[in-house]
Amino acid sequence: MRTTTSSLIALLGAVALFGCSSSEAGPGEPGGVVLEPPAQGTGVQYRMTSTIAPAQEIERCQLFVAPPEGLNVNKEEVRFSGGSHHVLLYATPYTEMPTETRRGQKLDPTQVHDCNDGPQADWDVTGVVAGSQSADGASFLGALPDGVALKVPPGTVLLMNTHYLNSSAEPLETDARINLYTIADDEVETEAGMLFHYNPFISVPAHGESSARMRCTTENDISIVRIQSHMHRRGVGYVAHKVGADGKMTELYAHDRWEDVPSQEFAPHLELKAGEALDYRCDFKNAEARDVAQGLTTRDEMCMLIGPYFPRSEAYENCANEQDDLAGTWFGSGKSTCAEALSCMNETPADAGDAAFYGCIVNSCESVGPQLSEVITCQISGAYGACDEACGPDAEACNDCILRECAAEIEACEVATCD
Template sequence: MRTLTRLIALVGAAAFVGCSSSNTGPEPPDDGPLDPPAEGAGVQYRMVTTIEPGQEIERCQLFVAPPEGLNIQRDMVRYSGGSHHVLLFATAYTEIPAQTRRGVALDASQVHDCKDGPQADWDVTGVVSGSQSPDGNPILGDLPEGVAVKVAPGTVLVMNTHYLNTSPDPMETDARINLYTIPDEDVKTEAGMLFHYNPFIHVPARGESSARMRCTTEHDISVVRVQSHMHRRGVGYAAHKVGADGAMEQIYAHNKWEDVPTKDFSPFLELKAGESLDFRCDYTNTEARDVIQGPTTKDEMCMLIGPYFPRSPAYERCRAEDGSIGTWFGTGTATCAETLSCISTAKPLAEDGGAEFFGCVVNSCEGASASVSKLVNCQITGGFGACDEACGQGEEACGACVQEACGPVVEACQAAACN
């Protein structure tokens, strides 16, 4: 079975994939450009670039956070129309690298193309700020008194846009993010940003499909607000809080992929350890081709985003402490054993971008979700960490170790039923 290397490429790296757009040109906010925060009250990060006629492109620019760091309590975002998002990511760097992860030398302090999204070129670690609307609600918004998203001193930040210009003329774009900060002594609790991403999307040509994922927290948290992210085939979205007993309570629902509404919780949405957030995206595909997950307008996405506290770095990427991701729910009839067989014979990533693999999971039955998810997670994590050393010795050694380590999971999968 072609296991670990391909699954990591398809699933593990997907957590920080970019977003896309369908807008056609600049639509300046009614209240004009966004002025920087007053001196001592925060910082502004700004990207200005030109998009050529007919061009769709992701662009990035790297900045260095102040030497004293940032304690962000609220943000504001404004950007020219033509992009469905502007995002600001934190990275693992403390100085701007001279080359990308792929070995391309460039001056990353200037605007540059990052066509496969920032995660392909830079070691991003989390989302700091952003928005899905040129003059709409930011992702972070306002946090409670004493609560702030912390950025360590000197952290390198990546600002990312994804523009599509369908007009016959060059498009001048201007994106600005204001981060409003508080002093260290005023920070009582560190906040984080939920960035739950479901890569298992497969919408058949001229057909319908859904993508559903559940993320279980291992710590008590308070969620401030949430919003969704889908592309233009998205026709419905619903998010639920799931109690430890499995009871589901709808907390957010709409049918928009543009001008996405934000759900503010007052009081905050409390999740206890062992409880979950469960989110589902519904799609209708009018094209004569299958659509899978990905960062461009040709692809789809399914996400749940929002600030929460106190911070749990693993949970904000829908991960557990052992590195496993969440639970994926299929909408088909295939048992776990049939899904395993499907994954084993799916085309390599280089041939179809993972379309067959995604389809295998989406076509599994809902009752097999726990078994299928544990199977995929065992391979993503290298046998839940048992194969870390072997996987540093090459693909063959890694694959052999994962096959052995995941043997019990495979046996359980083959015995699992759909009901």
């Protein structure tokens, strides 16, 4: 048996990673990447090259330092040689180049190095600056309006990440380049941000199908430039909607691709007012003889919505509220009531695996999504901070506090039905 409280608090660490792992794409042709660096004074290029051995699948990382004057990024271009599903450039909290990974390995991070458990296993990250999951050049940031820029503070350590699979019998020479085009400080009128909404509740049964759906409501008016999805190879469908303050859903973006993913451009920009939401769903089909859950590797699955917007609302970037509490609403596609979902979460043995635990949420019915999500959020946040002191090494004291402080949310869940 596992307690709901302990499981959800443990999940918070996984959600904070908000990593993006690659697909199992084919090798493509080496070389052919033509992207010259920006002209002097107009930006900077970050580039990674490495050799992938035959039949090797590997994630690699390299760290760079942003210029001492910082970067006001108004446009981005990405090119990478075939065999990869993505190239990403993360911001980190480091103000000087680290020399030791989170796991205690000493290395020179300015050189290309393996990070095969995902970059977040070795380095702290705070957000995404740029990247692409399409070798034809469709990127996350793209071009922003005049006077709008994504800001990278002076001297920020940046982490570039690639994930390649070489399915050929010959070595694969890879080349990935990211150009960041900048504007001067006095030209910046509005700071932009990058949406990186990550659904932590995915469970796809062996030889089965399921969906993962998440809604994020903004507390501020924002303008969205474009959006893209991200799934792994079991993804067979994706749809995103805008949800008005009256609950009306308007479809924004739909496709059935997990690689060479299209982006949805908004012209004019998509206006999302305070109290409105983005709602997105990933559909999965699992051909394997094992259950699959959310996670950072290709053995796992992901369901994400990514895209640039302005003005920046740091909390909303990660589907959080202004208090930095996880603030998503998760909708299941099954038949369990809210009370049944909570019982399932409490009764699932710890050794049953993440897919079994997350399945309790995925298998709940759509209509109890708000009530179940309120309980989950209350528990993950330690009753919005009220149980921080109690939730130390004493699991029983933590659970007692959560049950007491989240009583109203639990009661609302217990009476919610699937009608």
